[in-house]
Amino acid sequence: MLSTTLAGLRAHLPRLVASCLAVVLAVAFVVATLVLNETTRTTVLTAAGAQYVGADAVVTSDDGSSLLDELAVLTALDGVRAVAPEWQTSVQAVAPGRTGAQYLVVGAVADDPALRWQRLADGALPDRPGEVAVSERVGADVGDVLRVTATAADGTETSTAVTVTGVVDLGGDPEAGLYGRAWATPAQAQAWGAVDPTELRIAGRPGTDPQVLADAVATALPGSGLTVRTGTAQAEHRAGSMLGNATALAAVLLVFGTVAVLVAGLVIANTFAVLLAQRTRELALLRCVGATARQVRRGVLVEAALTGLAASVVGVAAGIGLAGAVSALAGGVESPVPLSGLSVPLTAVLAGLAVGTLTTLLAAAAPARAATRVAPLAAMRPLDPAPLRSRPGVVRLVLGLLLLLPGAALLAVGVAVASVFVALPGGVASFLGVVLLAQRALPPVVRAAGGLVARLGGVPARLAAGNATRNPRRTAATATALLIGVTLTTAMVVGTASTRATATAGLAAQYPADVVVEGLSGELPPSLLGRLGDLGGVATGTALTVAQPTGPDGQPWTVYGIDPATAVPTLRSTAETPLPQPGQALLPRWLADSWSVADGDPVPLTLDGRALSLRAGIVDDDAPLLLTTGDLAALAPGAAVGQLWLRLDDSDADVQAAVVDTVTDTVGSVVPDAQVTGVVSLRQQMDEVLDVLLLVVTGLLGVAVVIALIGVGNTLALSVVERRQENGLLRAVGLTRGQLRGLLAWEAVVVSGVAAVLGVVLGGVYGVTGTASVLGMAGEVVVDVPWLQVAAIVVVATVAGLLASVLPARRAARIPPVAALAAG
């Protein structure tokens, strides 16, 4: 039987390619996800844990208390070669070519070479005060001089100029891009106000077992409140806290991988149905000459297993290649997930092989069962016309309803209470229900759509409309595969757009000004607003005056004055930033409570003998005490400018980021210690993350859609085989080749069009409800349906379905009318 199987495989190789492609894509997807996940893990482990990998043991204080006493104990401990206390502080530094200061986290370089973990991209580590090594994020080169301002615990500031001796490569450390880092000698770090160390890294004498050393250290430090781990354990500990996001992403990707596998399964089942229908006579003949039904079935299943295995091998290779490509690409750009190199876990390879082979086997099981029901006599008969009606199982219907209805209800509840943990299972259950019910629901919809098309497209369209519902089960399976892909793609697109819109609105409410300039010493020159307003990219701005009048409780309070006339055009949202009216003082609720004033009550303020009584306006959030500029001027005629709020021109995030840099430098050249904060960078970060996510996910879902389209092509190929006689008859009575191709094209358009439109509608619902349940907690959800993209999905899916009909149509058109009349 095996030799027959192999001969069969060889003979049908071209047909098999279609189903192989589906398996290859699905397996590649799963393997790439697993490999990328593992690569992320090892990248983070080596990068985030870099400082611990070289250490044999690490002592950390649990409550942040000093470990200086322990330092002395450990240095004297037998087997310990060196101990590096972790001195840490932070400073403001100005790099050459910049006038604005940046925040630097400063660490100490260990004295012992074994504990120096920093990987140098250039130069050397510092070995005397006045020298630092910096991370790449700082943007300084070896030999540059940094102006460093350190603030001691008592508030005194010291300014030093230090030379950059080296640049440190932090590899894939997820925090490397967040802020700049610098390393100085322990003495320099202490001079800059480093607090007592809360972490000690220990190097043992050569040949010491880390675990033994860690145990010895733990015994030597009996007190509580500290943790001793080996270096490796500590590295894993730190990496673990950072991998949360990456693991969540991997989980999401695996969900999509499952989707791809499901869709591939549907397609493979259809492909085998095609192959076996083409070979009905061959199989029947085998039965005629004495093969038992079991032998035939086994033959088919062995064929499926071999196909699945071969395709899985290719898929695994493709998946590893894909992961490599992604990792190489991600290394070049800043990616939200840390990646460098490639780690291929054996489990990924095995999982890929298993998933591909099993899916193919399972998918082939039903067609194989059908094929073995073939009566030996079928070899003698022309192909039976396709069944006109087939009844989807009642079990499926009941199960579908049992999943859909409670699922939808759960989803609705999840949206109502804004809980993704309620909505998610609801969404999954209802979608599974939809997939099950699609078998029953799709054929009538396809029929209706066919009726519509029949009215538009002439005779071929009318015939196609009829053909599309000839075999409802197969049509449903084909359309379902596409429906799944389109639904999920649309859900992602709509969900991302809504998330972005919601987050943008949220950001606008929370940070109504694009850029806030604040003087640390409390005063900004009045001319600064004018200078900033003249900068390119700055749209408009408003200045807030500040004074310290005495409140009704006899205490001095910082009060800001705002000019609503210039503030309104500057602010992106006044939802959470109410503006005072003349004669009104806005005060946060906690302050109103402590002053015992209610909304509308008079609030007396005094300054230098001047007194003013204002109406209290109570605001909910943690806002400053706010008056109009006019009122504050009446109280404090010479009130200084304390803050500037700017609005930037709407443009690309990187253009806006450049404007923020210019603003920072301009401000820094006038007021060196002024602080410039721009939410532009926040918005930019969010946009970047969402863009990458959307790109990755739609790309991956695209795979599912492509697999589904292969399925559309296969189903049509099957129709061509089954309707060979019928198409021949049509050709005989006058259907031209072009019209026959049109017939199949219409059939493809009807099926894929219905799947695309329904998928987009469903996907829209899931996208919106998903966003609402995830973000509803955070406030108002803004629904944004990107109509253009959604329309593009429908068009692309339908046109691709049309393309999928090209090959089968060519095959059909080649059938000579006579050959079609001859039986089989």
Add this chain to the structure above:
Amino acid sequence: MSVPVMTVPGEPPAPVSSAAVRATGLTKVYGSGDTAVLALDGVDVDFARGGFTAIMGPSGSGKSTLMHCLAGLDTATSGQVFLGGTELTRLRDDELTRLRRERVGFVFQAFNLLPVLDARENVVLPMQLAGRRPDPAWFDAVIARLGLRERLRHRPAELSGGQQQRVAIARALLPRPDVVFADEPTGNLDSRAGAEVLDLLRSSVRETGQTVVMVTHDPTAASYADRVVLLADGRLAGEVERPTAASVLDALRGLGG
């Protein structure tokens, strides 16, 4: 008395004959090399306009092949086929297709109708494909003659074998084709339904001057025709004019088939 004859330069003169279909030197070879089968071997035959001709012969003698070549369903290896004044052997696929739907009608032994269309849609299908509207009076006449009035809304699966063949005949007659070809139209029917179908074919010849060419194995069916053409081993092997079941049987015995 001289009649002016108009000829178009470069084109052979249209064959001046009363034949609706004519074949000269028609040869058909299936396959090539060792497996080549000579299905038709230089057949010269013509079928009179308004005549009802039966083609008979032993199995494998080339009856179906001859009919397919005459009807433009298959291409001849050599020789010529004329439908009226049109030489089929010169036409491209699309032209042949158009000719089939406008000037040729078909009735096959089985699988004549499209299962997704009802009887009426099946009947008008060739005309619709040609973008033409059937003449309502003629449509009514054909449907009435074939007794299909009550069955127009039924799908093929809801019709008996005889009814299905009548629908196929209506489809063949509706465009008033130059010729109707029928390949064993009664092969799947019992003798009573078969007789009905043959009566219909013959009355369409008698009453409307339709040309009909029919392939059959059954001497009784052949006796409905005006003339029987005998085929053996891809060659013409005689004719029977005004056939009866007995004379046809005699002629067939003569072939040794």
